[in-house]
Amino acid sequence: MKKNISSYNKIEKRTVEHLAKLCRLELSETEILNYQNDLSKILEYIDKLKEIDISNVRTSFDFGRNKNIKRRDEFVDTKGSLDIPEKIIKLMPETKDGYLKVKKII
């Protein structure tokens, strides 16, 4: 199978804008144009994979180690790490009375 890269030669500007929103990234107009160029170039490069016939290949994610790792659902004593909750709360940008403050959703 020979490659056909023309279809992705340049991704559309509105595709980049949509992607940025999906990724929750605020971008300036210049950044959008730069990413339009970069992403087009990268997609053209990775389109090389279309040369390969993969019809007979089964997907594998695990380097041949397909087994579940289980553990008992039981209490684990975390002696020596009792201050971890306080440390986690200290990392929160905004708290009130020991609770994490978040933005209003509804």
Added chain:
Amino acid sequence: MEFTDLTIEKIHYSLLKKEFSVSELTKYYLEKIKKEDKEIFAFITLDEKGSLILAKKLDEKISKGQKINLLTGIPCAIKDNILVQDIKCTAGSKILQNYFPPYDATVVKKLKEEGVIILGKTNLDEFAMGSSTEYSYFGSTKNPLDKKLTPGGSSGGSAAAVAAGFCVFSLGSDTGGSIRQPAAFCGIVGLKPSYGAISRYGLIAFASSLDQIGPMAKTVKDVNIVFESIVGSDKFDSTSVDIPKNNRKIKIKETKIGIPKDYFIKKIDAKIERAVKKAIKRYEDMGAKIEEISLPYTEYALPCYYIIAPAEASSNLARYDGIKYGWCEKTEVDLLNFYLKNRGKGFGPEVRRRIMLGTFTLSSGYFEAYYQRAQKVKKLITEDFKKAFDRVDFIITPTTPTPPFKLGEKIQDPVLMYLSDIFTVAVNLAGLPAISIPVEKKQPLSFQIIGPLFSDFSLIEMAKIYEA
């Protein structure tokens, strides 16, 4: 006492013989870093106080005649995407510039149990995405061999710290070459272990199916000592396993080395090619059998990597939103705009590029054409290696296609930057162990030895033979 060219064993025996103390040793390294790291910028954070307090404690232990480990008192550095409890961990990113981890990564916990001195945290490309350490929010690291050159990346700070003599060993992480390529550029040794050989618990995730932590040092022997102290399964990382230790003796005259013709391509620099052929010749002179092999899917490894790694990164990095931890802009906006601002300004250009690329290839309508196809190609690449290892014991290739490049040379062209990893990514896709070794000590021309899955101990033995 002269502290240059110290190895782990040399320090250990000097400490036992009381030729110097852990405090003297630690002070020497801290002073050197404070004096010389202004020009190199290997470290993002130095833990001067913690290092000296621990050094003093260890000295008391030694003076009382208590037993110490081989790694006790050995000054080291940790890549700043591996968590050390209560020491700032930035991942080279603005979004984590004030993150103080409440716990230790498993590798760090194990090293602490051995009694190492963690001098500080080293610079990296933001979230380990890059091949030159220029994508760090905090600034570029310079190559100690020549300050106009990059140290490689993403573990450029860890490589530079060892090469500049700021520590005895360091830890890096390797997703597509991020230990081996900077080790090669800085003329040191770097090991990327088999996927699963070392726990990833406490490593800030980039591409979880490819990431692996590994040691970097001046000698294979030191890399070996550190590897042995951090290897092994961990209940906090269900992909980790215990790898076999039995097949360690190498009889070089019965060893077959495969040289894949697909790696000696036109794009390769003449100096690198000459150097790697010299290394191969050395093994041949010792009696190893050299055989030309073919890994036909080699040229597809890099494009395959640039689908899988960004796809996994885009979901792994979704957690950084400035709400639970990390940098955020304190503004009165709604939730959506809060996310958009924090992530838009908190991530640098390369990280944003990869998040968008990954989101694109995973999005509906493109998933099969990209991610699923890439997973199948990954399987073909893995099978390429499996077939090769039916015929040969090890494979030797160059680590990089070129010697270190100049700072700024590739920063404007992402695809050109990605090509720096052309010889290293296939190993990550196949989950194999590989070690990069300088052909001549302290020279930035290196070769890599690749071994079959979980052959890490034999691979290290094979590398030791070269060093001997």
